[in-house]
Amino acid sequence: MSESRTFGSQLLSGLRRLPIDTSLLAPLLALLILLVVSSLASEFFLNTRNISNVLRQVSYTGIIAIGMTFVIIAGGIDLSVGSMLALVGVVLMYIVNAIADPVQAVIMGMLGAVLVGALFGLFNGILVTKGRIAAFVVTLASMSIFRSLALYFTDAGEITTRNPLFNNIGGGFFLGLPIPVWTFLAMAIVAHILLMHTAYGRHVCAVGSNAQVARYSGIRVQRVIMSTFVIAGVCVGVSAIMLASRLNSVSPSDAGYFYELDAIAAVVIGGTALAGGRGSIWGTVIGALILGIINNMLNLMGVSPYLQGLMKGAVILAAVLLQYRRNT
Amino acid sequence: MSHPLLRLRGISKAFGPVTVLQNIDLDVEPGEVLGILGENGAGKSTLLKLISGVYQPTAGTIELDGQPFQSLDPIEARSCGVAMIPQEFNLVPSLRVYENVFLGQEIRRYGLLDRRTMRRRTVEILASLNVDLNPNLMIGKLSVAEKQMVEVARVLVNDARIVILDEPTTVLTDREVAVLFDVVRSLQSRGVAVLFISHKLKEVKELCHRLLILRDGRPVELCATADLTEEDMAYRMVGRELAQIYPDKGSTPGDCALEVQGLSVPGLISDISFRLHRGEVLGLAGLVGSGRTEVAEAIMGLQARVSGSIRIDGKPVSIRDPDAAHRHGLAYLSEDRQGKGLILNFNVMQNITALSLKRYVRGLIRHGAERRQAEHYQERLAIKAASLRNPVGLLSGGNQQKVYLAKLLDIHPRILLLDEPTRGIDINTKQQIYRLIRSLADEGNAVLVISSELEEIIGLADRALVMREGQIAAELTGDQINEQDIMLYAAGARHRDSGAPEPALN
Numbered sequence: 001m002s003e004s005r006t007f008g009s010q011l012l013s014g015l016r017r018l019p020i021d022t023s024l025l026a027p028l029l030a031l032l033i034l035l036v037v038s039s040l041a042s043e044f045f046l047n048t049r050n051i052s053n054v055l056r057q058v059s060y061t062g063i064i065a066i067g068m069t070f071v072i073i074a075g076g077i078d079l080s081v082g083s084m085l086a087l088v089g090v091v092l093m094y095i096v097n098a099i100a101d102p103v104q105a106v107i108m109g110m111l112g113a114v115l116v117g118a119l120f121g122l123f124n125g126i127l128v129t130k131g132r133i134a135a136f137v138v139t140l141a142s143m144s145i146f147r148s149l150a151l152y153f154t155d156a157g158e159i160t161t162r163n164p165l166f167n168n169i170g171g172g173f174f175l176g177l178p179i180p181v182w183t184f185l186a187m188a189i190v191a192h193i194l195l196m197h198t199a200y201g202r203h204v205c206a207v208g209s210n211a212q213v214a215r216y217s218g219i220r221v222q223r224v225i226m227s228t229f230v231i232a233g234v235c236v237g238v239s240a241i242m243l244a245s246r247l248n249s250v251s252p253s254d255a256g257y258f259y260e261l262d263a264i265a266a267v268v269i270g271g272t273a274l275a276g277g278r279g280s281i282w283g284t285v286i287g288a289l290i291l292g293i294i295n296n297m298l299n300l301m302g303v304s305p306y307l308q309g310l311m312k313g314a315v316i317l318a319a320v321l322l323q324y325r326r327n328t
Numbered sequence: 329m330s331h332p333l334l335r336l337r338g339i340s341k342a343f344g345p346v347t348v349l350q351n352i353d354l355d356v357e358p359g360e361v362l363g364i365l366g367e368n369g370a371g372k373s374t375l376l377k378l379i380s381g382v383y384q385p386t387a388g389t390i391e392l393d394g395q396p397f398q399s400l401d402p403i404e405a406r407s408c409g410v411a412m413i414p415q416e417f418n419l420v421p422s423l424r425v426y427e428n429v430f431l432g433q434e435i436r437r438y439g440l441l442d443r444r445t446m447r448r449r450t451v452e453i454l455a456s457l458n459v460d461l462n463p464n465l466m467i468g469k470l471s472v473a474e475k476q477m478v479e480v481a482r483v484l485v486n487d488a489r490i491v492i493l494d495e496p497t498t499v500l501t502d503r504e505v506a507v508l509f510d511v512v513r514s515l516q517s518r519g520v521a522v523l524f525i526s527h528k529l530k531e532v533k534e535l536c537h538r539l540l541i542l543r544d545g546r547p548v549e550l551c552a553t554a555d556l557t558e559e560d561m562a563y564r565m566v567g568r569e570l571a572q573i574y575p576d577k578g579s580t581p582g583d584c585a586l587e588v589q590g591l592s593v594p595g596l597i598s599d600i601s602f603r604l605h606r607g608e609v610l611g612l613a614g615l616v617g618s619g620r621t622e623v624a625e626a627i628m629g630l631q632a633r634v635s636g637s638i639r640i641d642g643k644p645v646s647i648r649d650p651d652a653a654h655r656h657g658l659a660y661l662s663e664d665r666q667g668k669g670l671i672l673n674f675n676v677m678q679n680i681t682a683l684s685l686k687r688y689v690r691g692l693i694r695h696g697a698e699r700r701q702a703e704h705y706q707e708r709l710a711i712k713a714a715s716l717r718n719p720v721g722l723l724s725g726g727n728q729q730k731v732y733l734a735k736l737l738d739i740h741p742r743i744l745l746l747d748e749p750t751r752g753i754d755i756n757t758k759q760q761i762y763r764l765i766r767s768l769a770d771e772g773n774a775v776l777v778i779s780s781e782l783e784e785i786i787g788l789a790d791r792a793l794v795m796r797e798g799q800i801a802a803e804l805t806g807d808q809i810n811e812q813d814i815m816l817y818a819a820g821a822r823h824r825d826s827g828a829p830e831p832a833l834n
Contacts, residue, residue, distance in 0.1 A: 197692040199685045202678065209671045216630065216660070216668045217682045217735075218651030277673055 023271045023278075026322050027286040030269075034293050042300040050296070052178060058292035059180035060243050061259050062285060065266040066184075066191045067121075067235030069284045070228040072267050073195070075208040075276035076128060076135035078232045081263055083146035084120050085256030088240040090150045091116050093159045093250050102165045109166070114237035120146065121233020125226030143260070150252035160249040170246030180242040184285075187238065192281040204228060208276030265312065266291055269319040290315065331394040333358045333521050334379070334490055339388035341374050348374045349545045352388070356490065358519040361512060363526065363536030363553065367565055367726075367754035371545040372525050376492050379523070380412040381405030392490075403432075409489035413479045413496060415725075415752055416666060421468035426450040428467055429481045453481045456514075459507070471617040473504045480511060491515060492523045495752050497531055501615045501780050502815065509535055527754055529558040541565055566756050573759050574787035575766040581790065582606035584642065585774035586658075586743050588627065591636035596622040597798040600636070604743065604774045609765060611789025612778040613814050619798040620778045621663060624745040628653045628660045640743070654683060659741030661732060663748040663778070665725075669732045672721030676713050677702040679720050679731050684738040705734035710760065726757035733764065744768060747778040762788055782811050794818050 038045045045051075064081050071078045092113040099105035120142070127138040172179045195201035206214040207224045215221050239259075244250045268274060269290055270283025294315060298308050332355040341349040349371040356362055366372045377383045379390065381402050390397040392408055402412070419428045426443075429450045435442045450463040459477045467475060476496065483491055493512070497505045512522050512535060526532050532539065533553060541549040541564045549556070549564050556564075584603045591600040597619040604610050614620050626634045629647040638645055640656050647653045653660070662668035670679050680702045681688055688698045702716045709730040713723055720731050729749070736744065749765065750758040765788065769775050779785050785792050792809045794802045794817040802817040816822040 193692065197695075199689050199693065202682075202685060202693070206671055206674070206682065209673055210667075212668050213671050213682075216650055216662055218649065218654050220649075220651070277671075 024280060024283055024286070027270055027283055027290065027319070030319070031286050031290050031293075034290060034297075038293055038297045038300075041297060044300055045297065048176075050300075052176075052181075054292050054296045055181045055184075056178040056246070057295070058288050059178070059184035060239050061262040061266065061291070062184045062288035063180075063187055063235050063239040063242070064232075064259055065263040065284045065288050066187055066281060067228075067232035068260075068263040069191070069267050069270075069272055069279055069281055070195070070204060070231045071135070072264070072272055072274060073208045073276055073279045074204045074225050074228040075211065076225060076228060077139065077264070077274075078124065078229060079136065079139040079260045080120070080124060080142040080146055081232060081236050082256035082259035082261075083143045083150065084117065084233065084236045085240050085243070085259055086150040086250065086252050086254075087146040088113050088117050088120070088237050089244045089250035089255050090153055090159065090252055092240055092244050093161055094153075096161050096163050096166055097159075102163050105163055106165050106169070110169075110241050113241050114234055117233040117235070117237025117240065118230050119233070120236070121230040122226065124233070125229030128229065129222040129226050147252075150255075154250075154252045156253055158249050158251040163248075166245045167248050168245075170242045170244070180246065183238065183242060187235070188281055188285050195279075195281055200224075200227075205278060209278070262288075262291060265316050268316060271319075287319075331391070332356055333393060335389075335391040335394075336379075337389050337391075339375075339378060339385050339390065341371075341378060341383060342386045347386075347545060349378070349542075352547055354540060354547075354550070356521045356523070358489070358521055359516050360538065361516055361522045361524055361536045363524050363532040363539045364542065365526070365529075365532060365539060365561060365565055366542035367756050370542040370565070370754075372542055373494065373724075374545075375542070376412060376494055376523065376525065379405075379490070380410050380492055406486065406488075409487065410492070411483040411486050411488035411490070412492040413476070413483060413494065415494045417475050417479055419467045419475055419478060422466065424464050424466055425461060425470070425478055426463040428478055429453070429463075429485055431482070433485060449485070450481060453484050456484075473500050473616045476500065476508075480508075484515075488520060490521045490523065492525075494525045495527065496524075497526060497528060501818075502782065503819070504616070505531070527752075527758075529561050529755075532561070533558055562755060565754075573755070573762065575763050577788075577790055578607055578609065578766065578769050581608035582772060585640065586627075586776075587639040587642075588623075589637045589639075591623065591626055591634065591638070593622055593626050593631045593634050596631070597626065600626075600800055602793055602800065602803070604776055606742075606772050606774050607769050608790050609769050609775045609777055609788055611785035611792035611809070612776055612795065613780075613782065613785045613792055614795030614801075614818050616780060618795040618818065620795050621747055622798075623795070624660055624747055624776070624778060627745065628658060630660075654739050654741070657740075657742035659683075659736040659739060659744050661736055661744070661746045661749055663751060665728060665732055665751070666721075670720050670728060670735070673719050675718055676706070676711070676716045676720050676723070676731055680705055680734045680738055682735055701738065702734075705731075705737070709734055709764070726753035729753050729757065729761070733761070741773070743774045743776075745776045745778070748780065749777060750779075750781075750784065782814055785814065786810060796820050 068078055092109050095112045096105045096109040099108055124138055124142055127133050128135045169179055174182055203219050203224050206219055207221050211221050266287035267284050269287030272279025272283060294311055295308060298311060334356040336352050336354040339352040364372050378385050381404060426447045430446045435445050447463045454461050461474055496508060515522055524536055536553045539551060539553050540547060583606050585606050586604040589601045592598045600623050612620050625631045629649045629652055645656050677698055681698050688694050711730045712727050720728055750761050765775055777788055786809050789809060792804045793800050794814055796818055804813055
């Protein structure tokens with residue numbers, strides 16, 4: 001008994017000395033267990049095509065979750081991302097359909113989507129900082145506004161495009177993996193560097209940890225908070241591009257539906273504190289993967305889709321409980 | 329009495345491999361005031377947290393009234409009559425005074441809150457402490473001393489049998505300390521045992537019957553206070569003789585580094601004018617709430633609606649935010665180390681480079697350079713930390729303060745505004761900080777020291793300003809910097825037109 005305990009503590013302290021963040025251990029372990037269980041539970045799971053599909057599915061919310069990580073670390077929350085995705089998607093389709101030259105249309109559409117996403121994020125950010133309204137309230141309102149506008153502009157109908165190139169983005173492959181997966185990975189790397197290795201990332205953590213200390217340290221707290229919402233908006237823009245081009249269409253009522261919850265869940269499962277101040281991008285990536293794999297496993301096993309929400313909820317609770325244990 | 333009120337036997341506490349408290353035996357009788365002395369990291373706070381149920385001992389037993397006292401949490405401890413008044417208060421800023429006093433023990437009538445009775449009782453209790461405080465005020469609007477009185481009132485409502493006061497006087501002015509001592513004596517006469525933790529030997533000597541002195545987690549002395557002189561106490565705490573605490577004062581000051589003229593913040597300070605010279609340590613004394621902190625914050629661009637002018641090295645400057653102040657060579661150490669100074673979940677390194685981060689960035693942060701600089705400060709300021717990667721919140725108060733100072737020093741400021749630079753830290757660290765302040769001045773920097781400890785102003789300052797009600801009441805030099813003169817001006821018993829010289833201004 002005592003021997004196993006010393007072994008355990010030795011193992012733990014050994015792991016602590018490894019050059020990885022120990023807070024990532026729990027989600028990483030969960031992911032590994034999930035992979036093993038899934039591959040045992042269904043012979044189709046490790047099928048290349050299935051894996052590639054899961055990864056693609058994960059990418060859409062994963063990209064958004066990366067932006068969400070910044071917002072949450074800085075002490076905020078963004079509930080509007082799902083609706084924003086729909087509205088940005090609608091704008092994107094308008095641009096793609098409005099320009100005759102297919103190459104130009106795609107390029108302008110992508111730039112437009114990112115720009116519009118950034119603007120919507122800025123809108124949220126300005127209300128939170130200058131308007132001094134709680135992020136929860138601001139983004140709850142804008143969630144409603146964005147969805148409503150998306151429905152209004154399209155008369156609630158799906159918009160499609162006949163652009164021959166557009167589908168090559170979201171539907172395309174590179175080195176055997178879907179483009180959205182590569183995009184997700186690239187954005188995660190950039191975001192990780194931004195968060196952990198730049199002054200900006202340090203400032204985001206400082207603001208979320210103790211805004212007062214940050215202010216006394218000469219950090220422009222308002223600007224930092226606002227910028228995290230812009231980052232979230234940009235991520236939504238990128239996600240909208242991936243999703244719309246994969247489907248060649250955007251449905252204003254379905255697109256991004258409940259994405260805000262998936263994104264927040266991924267962030268929380270990844271070990272980022274909802275109270276702000278600390279977190280990690282890789283944790284978020286792992287969190288998104290866990291959610292995606294659970295969904296997929298339940299589908300493969302033929303579990304009722306109505307029960308999938310229950311599993312997701314249970315995993316979120318388990319993750320938070322584990323974090324709570326670790327912190328006390 | 330067959331058994332004492334509180335009995336500790338063989339108490340030890342370890343965090344992982346680190347033993348912070350070893351083999352403590354202690355009996356506390358009702359109506360006794362027991363002083364607990366020790367340097368930072370000696371284990372005082374840990375001992376208190378064991379008694380008040382925040383921590384569980386690794387070994388040993390705690391008995392209260394002969395009953396073993398186990399698996400406690402702070403709430404149960406409170407219901408057993410053990411109440412702790414922590415250094416960092418546990419008050420809810422958004423609730424009113426009386427709501428805080430009765431928090432968790434609200435008086436009810438027919439199941440509803442009986443606000444009137446709670447208000448009345450609060451006024452009564454505060455009156456018995458000689459404190460005139462509106463029970464309807466929000467806690468957030470109170471001064472530190474007033475908040476402490478609210479904490480004391482809360483304990484009195486509780487009918488506590490053991491009251492633990494953790495460094496209660498560090499945040500108080502002398503007059504407030506006297507009030508607190510009266511309160512402690514009245515607790516004692518009601519048979520309440522008081523555990524009193526302080527760095528101020530004089531206070532311990534004055535107030536306590538017996539003393540427990542800790543060093544490196546071990547008890548080195550448990551005896552009647554009368555058996556020890558203050559020198560003995562200091563010697564036993566540090567384990568060696570203390571040299572003179574304050575360094576020698578400086579020679580003639582150099583050029584004017586900072587000139588403040590007519591600085592005002594509506595409702596807080598008005599018409600503040602003074603000069604701060606290179607090589608000088610200028611003391612800023614005054615009661616809590618006299619506007620000392622606000623002067624520093626106004627200079628740093630931390631207050632809104634500031635009027636008046638500031639010159640640095642003779643050139644007028646406009647400072648709108650701390651970042652601008654830092655660029656002009658100013659640095660400010662807040663009195664609120666944990667609330668405004670350090671990010672507790674950041675590590676030592678990240679805190680030290682919080683102001684100077686730009687210097688470590690070449691596109692990306694150069695973590696190696698950052699760590700080397702942190703190591704440099706760790707050595708220079710003798711910061712005791714297991715690892716520079718540990719969260720700064722795990723360090724003792726004195727070491728946190730050193731990290732905070734390192735954070736300022738890393739932008740190489742030429743004008744330092746230090747607000748209560750030695751609050752809540754032990755005598756050894758204090759001495760180190762006094763030496764540091766003097767050496768900074770000797771290197772040609774200008775230093776303003778704001779302090780509630782008169783001794784500190786007297787021992788450290790070449791020149792002193794005394795504030796009262798948002799204005800400068802007097803400027804004192806040389807022998808004028810003494811306890812009596814400072815108090816007379818600070819309390820408003822004397823005014824500067826009655827003989828004291830005007831501040832040297834044009």
